[in-house]
Amino acid sequence: MTLSFAAVGGGATAFYCWRQGLLVTEPGVFVGPIALGAGFAATAGAISSVPISFLRMLRDPYRRELIRFTKEKATAYAAAQTAYESARLAFDARLRMRPANAQTLLTAPFSQEAVRAATPDIRRWLDEAIAQEDTARALAKLGPQFSVWHDLEVGAGNTRINHLVVGPQGLILIESMTARGPVTVEFDSLVQHGRMVPEVLDSLRPRLTAVARAFGIGGVSILLLVYPEAVLVNSRPQRLGGGPVPTFVVGSAELAAALVQGLPGIDEGVGWQLDRLRDNVSEHVRFA
Structure with a gap:
């Protein structure tokens, strides 16, 4: 020009x-x-x-689009830089929290010493892993009339399930629970530290829905919440109210006996229905 x-x-x-x-x-x-x-x-x-x-x-629309794209890239880059800096600071903080005897603890990650030395977020994962291992050992005592699956994903949303059991009383969804204090059942309600905790059942509703959609045939017959013996005051099966399906609380040591003897108030299914349910579960579950 x-x-x-x-x-x-x-x-x-x-x-x-x-x-x-x-x-x-x-x-x-x-x-x-x-x-x-x-x-x-x-x-x-x-x-x-x-x-x-x-x-x-x-x-010029092309230039306007180019300007917009450049601004978006610059904003995304700035956000990534900020996120990286935050993640680096968090990593440094967690590294400083690493116990001095970390190598010794890693050789026995589920020992009491390792659990005590772990950070709160890691301790939560360890507690859940230990609870699931205790439940799996209890379910291993069941006879051939039971089919057991551990650590599963079901449905399009990959919903995580701790344990599934198909037995004489139908499809049983079992969740390994953790708690930092005494757990009791009072007036058909779950109580922790003297306070009712209805949100425990509410948090499990999406899992029940995912299982029902994945398998059909009536969905889950029983929901079992398995607590460690150390925190559950009464380890024998106790029924909770307000759940979408019959819900029981039981200690890990009493789990196998409760399933073999049958949970009260739950009818048994006929053989061909159970065989069909067992095949259906086998076809649709994915091990996580």
């Missing part, structure tokens, strides 16, 4: 000099005015090119 303005300015000055007769009478004098006119025109073109270019850029 600057060169175009300079050419126009020089041409206009030359035309003016020609009209005044300078090109005939004094041909060497008109070079200065032409250069001066071209210089003024070039300056005006340079100044006006900035807003004109900006307006053209705003009207």
Whole structure:
């Protein structure tokens, strides 16, 4: 644009000099005015090119999209930098919390010493792992009339399930529970630290729904909450109220006996129904 303005300015000055007769009478004098006119025109073109270019850029959809994309990339990069810095600080903080005898603890990660030395978030995972191992050992005592699956994913949402059992009383969903204090059943309600905790059952409703959608055939017959013997005051089966399916609380040591003897108030299914249910579960579960 600057060169175009300079050419126009020089041409206009030359035309003016020609009209005044300078090109005939004094041909060497008109070079200065032409250069001066071209210089003024070039300056005006340079100044006006900035807003004109900006307006053209705003009207061009490709350039608008390019500007938007560049801003989004810059924002995403800044967010990633901030997240990286936060993650680095968190990692450094957790590294400082690492116990001095970490190698010794890793050789026996489920020992009482390892659990006591672990950070709270790691201790929670350890407690859950230990609870699931205790439940699995109890379920290993069941006879051939029971089929048992551990650590599963079901449904399109990959819902995690601790244990599934198909037995004479149908499909039983078993969840290994953890707690930091005494657990009791009072007036058909779960009580921890002297406070009712209905949210425990509410948190399990999505798992019951996922199992029912995945397997059909009536869904879950029984929901069993298995607590460690150390925290459950009465380890024998106790029924809870308010659940979408018959729900019981039992200690890990009493789990196998409760399933073999049958949970109260639950009818047994016929053989062909149980065989069909067992095959259906085998086809749809995925081991996590």
